[in-house]
Amino acid sequence: MSAKPYTHASHLRPPQLRHSVMEFGRVILEMGSSALLAPVFRSLPQGDGHTIMTIPGFMGADGSTASLRKFLKRRGYNAIPWGLGRNAAEVRMASLDDFLVHRRQTEDTIAERIEAEFRDSGGKVSLIGWSLGGLYAVALAHRFPQWIRQVITLGTPYGDPRGTSIYKLMGRVYDNRVAVDEEALARWVDYTYSEGKLRVPVLALYSESDGIVGAGIARCEGDPRYVTNMAVMASHVGFPFNPLVFAVIANHLVEPHERWALCRSDYLKPFVRLAGA
Numbered sequence: 632m633s634a635k636p637y638t639h640a641s642h643l644r645p646p647q648l649r650h651s652v653m654e655f656g657r658v659i660l661e662m663g664s665s666a667l668l669a670p671v672f673r674s675l676p677q678g679d680g681h682t683i684m685t686i687p688g689f690m691g692a693d694g695s696t697a698s699l700r701k702f703l704k705r706r707g708y709n710a711i712p713w714g715l716g717r718n719a720a721e722v723r724m725a726s727l728d729d730f731l732v733h734r735r736q737t738e739d740t741i742a743e744r745i746e747a748e749f750r751d752s753g754g755k756v757s758l759i760g761w762s763l764g765g766l767y768a769v770a771l772a773h774r775f776p777q778w779i780r781q782v783i784t785l786g787t788p789y790g791d792p793r794g795t796s797i798y799k800l801m802g803r804v805y806d807n808r809v810a811v812d813e814e815a816l817a818r819w820v821d822y823t824y825s826e827g828k829l830r831v832p833v834l835a836l837y838s839e840s841d842g843i844v845g846a847g848i849a850r851c852e853g854d855p856r857y858v859t860n861m862a863v864m865a866s867h868v869g870f871p872f873n874p875l876v877f878a879v880i881a882n883h884l885v886e887p888h889e890r891w892a893l894c895r896s897d898y899l900k901p902f903v904r905l906a907g908a
Contacts, residue, residue, distance in 0.1 A: 644845050645796045651842035654866050661869035665698070668874045675881040676889045678707035681754050681780065683884075684745065685712060685871075688762030688786075692717045696761060699871040699880075706881050711748070715740060718763060727792075727815045731822055738767050738774070745771070745778045755780035757884065761871055762786050762844065765835070769851060770823050772831040781832040783880055785870035786841055789823060790848025791816055797843060829854040834883050836863050836876060843867035 683703055685696035693712035703710035715737070722733050745756050757780045760768035765787030772782045792798050793816075835858065837849035844867055850860040865873040882890045 643791055643794045644847055645794060645798075647840075647842075650840050650866075651796045654842040654868050657842075657866035658869035658872060661866065661873045662698075665702075665872055665874045665877060672702065672705070672874075672877065672881070675706060675878060676885040678703070678881075678884060680707055680709060681757065682709040682711060682748050682752055683757040683759060684741075684748070685710065686741070686758060686760040686764030686767055687713065687718045688764050689719055690717055691761065691764075696759075696871050699759065699877070702877050703880075706884075708884070709752070713741060713764075714744065726812070727819045731819060734767065734770070734822065738771055741767060742771060742775055742778075745775065749778045757781045757783070759783045759785065759880065760787065762788065762867070765789075766823050769833055769853060770826070772833060773824060773827040773829050773853075776827070776830040779831050781834070781884075783834045783836065783883065784851065785836050785876065786838060786844050786849065786865070786867045787835060787851070788844045788848050789835070789851050790820055792819065792848075794845040794848035795843055796845075824853055829857050831857060833858045834879075835860045836865075836870070836879065837861075838863055838865040838867070838870075840864065841867045 683700075685693075685700055687693065687695045693714065696712065700710035700712065719730075719733065719737075722730060745758075748756050755778055758768040758771065760766070760782070762785065765782075765784030766789070768782045768784060769787075769789075772779050788795055833851055833853055835849070835851035837844070837846055837860065839846045839862055841849065846862075851858045861879065863873070863875050863879060865876055870876055
């Protein structure tokens with residue numbers, strides 16, 4: 632299958648500096664808001680018990696998604712960690728192509744775990760990937776739709792990584808003395824969509840105030856028949872702790888006729904309004 636056309640020129644604006652600076656302060660507020668809204672969460676749709684695997688972001692481990700799994704378990708799901716330690720901690724890359732090799736190897740390992748869970752439970756597995764974890768999840772959905780029920784991604788940088796605030800710091804991908812390898816950047820972006828046909832629903836959550844991933848590269852460009860891109864109000868670090876994100880996830884995991892009207896809660900109205908939802 633041929634790769635998707637590579638377009639990036641108008642999407643390279645990194646996040647605003649004020650959003651980047653406020654990241655860690657905002658995540659504390661998001662954690663506190665989730666605790667405050669716990670009574671509201673009890674009115675969200677109840678899950679059907681199927682397995683959901685959480686995949687952490689770059690340099691994140693299972694502890695970073697523990698709050699999200701706890702929330703999902705309370706909604707009635709079998710929420711499991713990816714169990715592979717810290718994401719990309721061992722990578723010492725000289726180029727994006729080196730990282731692509733790592734991505735493929737990581738996906739293969741995740742796929743083994745998904746297949747095992749599928750065989751044990753008899754049901755397909757949903758994936759929730761945060762940031763880099765979302766790239767794995769969507770690529771896996773293209774490759775292994777027979778095992779995957781749906782995918783939700785949180786602040787995932789689908790586009791040109793120069794649209795992030797930490798591009799220059801992520802392992803020093805390129806030597807600053809040489810020109811940027813545009814072809815390697817194209818391969819990095821296109822890889823997510825390049826193998827297999829998408830037959831799995833994908834919900835891509837992104838934030839206009841994300842301090843790490845610019846909104847211009849945060850939308851999934853998979854088959855639009857299966858992909859929904861939705862803006863929420865969240866910091867990048869706060870995605871797996873954010874109360875609105877929790878509510879949207881719980882709502883999306885169930886059948887449409889079972890979904891809860893988010894805006895009917897006075898507690899969530901400010902979040903929904905400010906997110907543009």
